[in-house]
Amino acid sequence: MTIKKIVCCTDFSRNAETAFSTALEMAEKYSAKLFVLHVLPPLINPLLTDTEWVVPAEPEKSLILNIEERMQKEYAPRVGEETAFELVVRDGHVSTEILQFLEENAIDVVVMGSYGLSGAGLVFFGSVAKRVAHKAPCSVMIVRSRENGKEEIHRST
Numbered sequence: 001m002t003i004k005k006i007v008c009c010t011d012f013s014r015n016a017e018t019a020f021s022t023a024l025e026m027a028e029k030y031s032a033k034l035f036v037l038h039v040l041p042p043l044i045n046p047l048l049t050d051t052e053w054v055v056p057a058e059p060e061k062s063l064i065l066n067i068e069e070r071m072q073k074e075y076a077p078r079v080g081e082e083t084a085f086e087l088v089v090r091d092g093h094v095s096t097e098i099l100q101f102l103e104e105n106a107i108d109v110v111v112m113g114s115y116g117l118s119g120a121g122l123v124f125f126g127s128v129a130k131r132v133a134h135k136a137p138c139s140v141m142i143v144r145s146r147e148n149g150k151e152e153i154h155r156s157t
Contacts, residue, residue, distance in 0.1 A: 001108070001139070002108065003026065003030040003032050003108045003109055004030070004032050004033065004108055005032060005033050005035065005105060005106065005107045005108050005109075006023050006026055006027050006030075006032050006033070006034050006035070006107070006108065006109050006110075006111065007023075007034075007035045007036075007037050007098075007101065007102060007105075007107050007109070007110045007111070008020050008022075008023035008024075008034065008035070008036050008037065008110075008111045008112070009037050009038075009039075009098055009110065009111070009112040009113075009128075009132075010036055010037065010038050010071070010075075011038065011113075012038075012070070012074070013113060014113075014145050015113025015114055015143065015144060015145050016112070016113045017145070018113060018143045018144070018145045019111045019112050019113045019141075019143045020036065020075060020078075020111075022111050022141065022143050023036075023111040024078065024079060024083070026109065026111070027079075027083050027085070028080065028082075028083055031082075031083075032108070033083075033084040033085065033086070034079065034083060034084070034085040034086075035085070035086050035087075035088055035101075035105065035107070036071060036075050036085065036086070036087050036088065037088045037089075037090070037098065037101055038067055038071060038088070038089050038090075039089075039090045039091065039092065039094045039097040039098060040063060040064060040067060040089065040090070040091040040092075041091075041092075041093070041094050042091070042092065042093070064089050064091060067089050068087065068089050071087040071089070072087060075087060088101065094128045095127075095128045095131040095132055095135075098110070098112075098128070098132050099131075099132060099135055099136060099137075102132075102136055102137055102138055103137050107137075107138050108138055108139065109138060109139045109140070109141060110132065110136055110138060110139075110140050110141070111141045111142075111143065112128075112129055112132065112140070112141075112142060112143070113129065113142070113143060113144065113145075114129055114142050114143065114144040129142055
């Protein structure tokens with residue numbers, strides 16, 4: 001298998017951190033381009049009624065800029081000069097956006113955490129990993145942080 005393009009999906013969780021470390025190591029090993037992808041899910045306020053579910057574009061643009069800045073601060077300094085990389089923020093349905101990105105960019109491997117944020121987010125991101133693993137047009141590596149600091153890696157092709 002030739003690996004020239006790797007995507008790391010992040011939600012800034014502990015497992016996403018493990019995924020980034022793994023993806024970066026792979027990118028360096030294979031001299032592959034690394035894409036770090038975050039998808040901002042649709043903003044929905046559960047207190048609004050059906051007719052009020054229109055979210056203005058400006059707050060979303062502001063959120064995207066904040067996420068881009070956070071990615072630049074957290075990930076860019078850790079990527080060596082010899083590794084090509086790109087930080088990408090998209091908005092929309094998370095698994096759909098990830099799958100579209102993989103297809104549009106002819107990605108060879110996607111690396112992601114088995115689950116992300118705690119509470120409701122844990123269930124949400126876990127289902128994203130499952131959908132991506134089942135529908136991705138490329139190989140999928142799902143990483144998991146262990147409590148003792150060692151990581152567990154699952155591969156799906």
